Amino acid sequence: MPQNNQVLEKREGYRQVFYAAAMVDLAPQLNWEGEQEAYSGESKNTALLYEYWLFFELRKIISSIDNCQCVQASEKPFINTDNGLTISLSEGQTSCQAFLLPDLGTRVNLYYNRTFSREEFSNTKYVGSYSRPFRPDYTLEVYPSDYLKPEDAVREGAVSYIHFDAKYRITDLRFFIGPDENEMTEEQIKEEVENDKQDSVTNTYKRGDLLKMHTYNDAIRRTVGSYVLYPGDFDSKTKNYRLFEEVLPGVGAFAIKPSIQADSENALKDFIYEIIEARSRKYSRLNRMLSYSNLVLGEPAISMLDKRTTGKEKDNKNIHSDLCVIGYLRPDYYELLSREDLLSEGRTFVFYYYAIKGESVYSHHEDIGKAKYIRFYQNDINATGRYEIEPLKGIIKSSELVSKKQLDDLLTENGSNDGKERSADFYYVLKVEIVSCAEPKISCNNSDLNGVNGNDTFSPHSPKVVNEDWF
Known part of the structure; x- marks a missing residue:
C-alpha cells in the first residue's frame, strides 16, 4: 500500500478508509496484557x-x-x-x-x-x-x-x-x-x-x-x-x-x-x-x-523511656530543651515597648518576624519551635559587624502563624501597635514574658553567632538559635 500517497492521506472518503485500514493493521501489533481479562470469550x-x-x-x-x-x-x-x-x-x-x-x-x-x-x-x-x-x-x-x-x-x-x-x-x-x-x-x-x-x-x-x-x-x-x-x-x-x-x-x-x-x-x-x-x-x-x-516530622521524637517524668516536665526537657532564640528588635519598636513598660520583669509582649511575603516563604532555623528562652539585640549588625545582646531575657509562652491583619490586632491588644503598614503577608508571632532584666550584656562578632548551631545560611536579622551554654 502506498503509505505516502496524497490521495489516501487527504482526499475525502479515501482518507477515512485509509485511517480505518491503518487502525486495523495496528491492532494485531498491539501487545496489551489486560485485553484477555476484559475481552475473554x-x-x-x-x-x-x-x-x-x-x-x-x-x-x-x-x-x-x-x-x-x-x-x-x-x-x-x-x-x-x-x-x-x-x-x-x-x-x-x-x-x-x-x-x-x-x-x-x-x-x-x-x-x-x-x-x-x-x-x-x-x-x-x-x-x-x-x-x-x-x-x-x-x-x-x-x-x-x-x-x-x-x-x-x-x-x-x-x-x-x-x-x-x-x-x-x-x-x-x-x-x-x-x-x-x-x-x-x-x-x-x-x-x-x-x-x-x-x-x-x-x-x-x-x-x-x-x-x-x-x-x-x-x-x-x-x-x-x-x-x-x-x-x-x-x-x-x-x-x-x-x-x-x-x-x-x-x-x-x-x-x-x-x-x-x-x-x-x-x-x-x-x-x-x-x-x-x-x-x-x-x-x-x-x-x-x-x-x-514536615517541620514537626523532622524533629526528634519525645523520649518515652523515662516514665517517672511528668508530661509537663517531659515537654520542657525534650521539646524546649536548653535552646535560646536570639531575636532582633527594631530600635523604634524597642523604644515603643520600653515606653509602654512592656520590657519590665513579669510583663508580656509580642515578638514577630517574617513568614511569607508575596511568593517568598522565609526559611528559619529548624529548632526555633523548640526553644524555651529568648534574648534580644537592636543594633544594625550589618553596619557594626557585631551583636550587642541586651540584658533582657524572656520565656517563650506560645508561638503561632498569623496574617498581617491578625498581627495588627495582637499588637493593638498588647498596647504596642506603632500603626505602620506591614510589608509581609504572614508573620510568626512569639508571645514573650520577660523573666530577667539583669542578664550579662554580651558583645560578639557576627561570626561568633552566625557560625554556630546551623545559623550560617539565614538572613542577617532572622532569629538565631543557640544553646544556653553559648552565653
Missing part, C-alpha cells in the same frame, strides 16, 4: 473496561494541559515501545505515565493500581499507609519539577497524592452521598448496623464509597484528596467536599462516561488543573500546612 467485563477507559481519559486530560510533556516514567511505564507497542495496563499491576508541566514547575505521575503498603517511619521518608495496604484505581503523584525522581521529593516532604476510584455500579450521585447530607437515613443506619454484624471487609453499600475516600485521605500518607469517578449523567452543580476553602484536601465524585465525554472531560480537566495549580502555590494553606507538618 463472548462476555465483556464492562466494569473493568470502564476502569481501563478512565485511565486513558485521565491520561488525555493531563496531556491536554498547556505545554504538558509526556516523559519516561521511572516506574513500570504505561506504554513501552522497546519491542513493538506494548501497553502494560492490567488489573492488579502497577503501571505509570509521567508528565512534566513546565509552566507550573511541576511533575505528575499518573499511576494505575499503585499499592500503598504499610511502612514504618524512616527519617523523613513518610510514605505508604500507616495501617493496612490500600490500592486506589488511579493516583496522581504531584511534586516540584526540581526533583528528577519522586523518591527525592518524598525525602524532602514535597510529594502530594490525589486518588481516584472507578465505581461502575454508581449511576446517580444521590446513591453516593445519600438524599440528605446532614443526617443519616434509617436505611443507611440499618445498612451500617448489618455491616457491623457481618464484620464485612468491604462495604457494598454505595455510600461506603464516600467513606472509602475519607479512608484514603486519612490512611495514605501525603494524600490531599480522593474522588470517585462514576458513569452517571453530567451535572454542572456536582458538589465536592473540602476540608477548608481551598480546593484541597477533599473528597467528592465526578460523573464521566463516553456519551457525555466532552462536558465531563472539561469539568474534570478544570478540577485536576486546579489541584495541580493549588499544589504549586508556595503560600497556599495546603503548602503551609504540609511545610509545618
Whole structure:
C-alpha cells in the first residue's frame, strides 16, 4: 500500500478508509496484557473496561494541559515501545505515565493500581499507609519539577497524592452521598448496623464509597484528596467536599462516561488543573500546612523511656530543651515597648518576624519551635559587624502563624501597635514574658553567632538559635 500517497492521506472518503485500514493493521501489533481479562470469550467485563477507559481519559486530560510533556516514567511505564507497542495496563499491576508541566514547575505521575503498603517511619521518608495496604484505581503523584525522581521529593516532604476510584455500579450521585447530607437515613443506619454484624471487609453499600475516600485521605500518607469517578449523567452543580476553602484536601465524585465525554472531560480537566495549580502555590494553606507538618516530622521524637517524668516536665526537657532564640528588635519598636513598660520583669509582649511575603516563604532555623528562652539585640549588625545582646531575657509562652491583619490586632491588644503598614503577608508571632532584666550584656562578632548551631545560611536579622551554654 502506498503509505505516502496524497490521495489516501487527504482526499475525502479515501482518507477515512485509509485511517480505518491503518487502525486495523495496528491492532494485531498491539501487545496489551489486560485485553484477555476484559475481552475473554463472548462476555465483556464492562466494569473493568470502564476502569481501563478512565485511565486513558485521565491520561488525555493531563496531556491536554498547556505545554504538558509526556516523559519516561521511572516506574513500570504505561506504554513501552522497546519491542513493538506494548501497553502494560492490567488489573492488579502497577503501571505509570509521567508528565512534566513546565509552566507550573511541576511533575505528575499518573499511576494505575499503585499499592500503598504499610511502612514504618524512616527519617523523613513518610510514605505508604500507616495501617493496612490500600490500592486506589488511579493516583496522581504531584511534586516540584526540581526533583528528577519522586523518591527525592518524598525525602524532602514535597510529594502530594490525589486518588481516584472507578465505581461502575454508581449511576446517580444521590446513591453516593445519600438524599440528605446532614443526617443519616434509617436505611443507611440499618445498612451500617448489618455491616457491623457481618464484620464485612468491604462495604457494598454505595455510600461506603464516600467513606472509602475519607479512608484514603486519612490512611495514605501525603494524600490531599480522593474522588470517585462514576458513569452517571453530567451535572454542572456536582458538589465536592473540602476540608477548608481551598480546593484541597477533599473528597467528592465526578460523573464521566463516553456519551457525555466532552462536558465531563472539561469539568474534570478544570478540577485536576486546579489541584495541580493549588499544589504549586508556595503560600497556599495546603503548602503551609504540609511545610509545618514536615517541620514537626523532622524533629526528634519525645523520649518515652523515662516514665517517672511528668508530661509537663517531659515537654520542657525534650521539646524546649536548653535552646535560646536570639531575636532582633527594631530600635523604634524597642523604644515603643520600653515606653509602654512592656520590657519590665513579669510583663508580656509580642515578638514577630517574617513568614511569607508575596511568593517568598522565609526559611528559619529548624529548632526555633523548640526553644524555651529568648534574648534580644537592636543594633544594625550589618553596619557594626557585631551583636550587642541586651540584658533582657524572656520565656517563650506560645508561638503561632498569623496574617498581617491578625498581627495588627495582637499588637493593638498588647498596647504596642506603632500603626505602620506591614510589608509581609504572614508573620510568626512569639508571645514573650520577660523573666530577667539583669542578664550579662554580651558583645560578639557576627561570626561568633552566625557560625554556630546551623545559623550560617539565614538572613542577617532572622532569629538565631543557640544553646544556653553559648552565653
